[in-house]
Amino acid sequence: MRYTVLRFALFAACFLAAWGLSYLGVVPAGVGDSQVFWVILLGLVLSAPLSWVLLRKQRLAMSEQVVEKVERAKQRLAADQRQEDGADDAARAQG
Incomplete structure (x- = not known):
């Protein structure tokens, strides 16, 4: 359980960092309305090797x-x- 909580916390930190970098224009914000999906994906990609x-x-x-x-x-x-x-052996011995 502890690993799962720590893994989620690490993802949340990476997600917030990616959101901040996207907001500041350091990384692309995605195409059209895909910003949230892009930031989630970026958070996952960053948190996996870190974890x-x-x-x-x-x-x-x-x-x-x-x-x-x-x-x-x-x-x-x-x-x-x-x-x-x-x-089973006992039943066969009786029968």
Whole structure:
């Protein structure tokens, strides 16, 4: 959750910077009524590499959490399969 909030904050900062630069005429303002779309796109393009570098630690921590959850789910699934196999073997032994 923390990574997502930081990623969004970084995008918002890049969006505001792009909006300001567009307003000052440093970067093009887009064509016709496309200014908002242009600034959003520019904010995304700027924030992506920045988040890759600046949020590396948080991204790795989030990745570790996901891996742990997947491993726990795999262990639960394997335990359920063993229990099911045991019940199946017991039913075949009786029948």
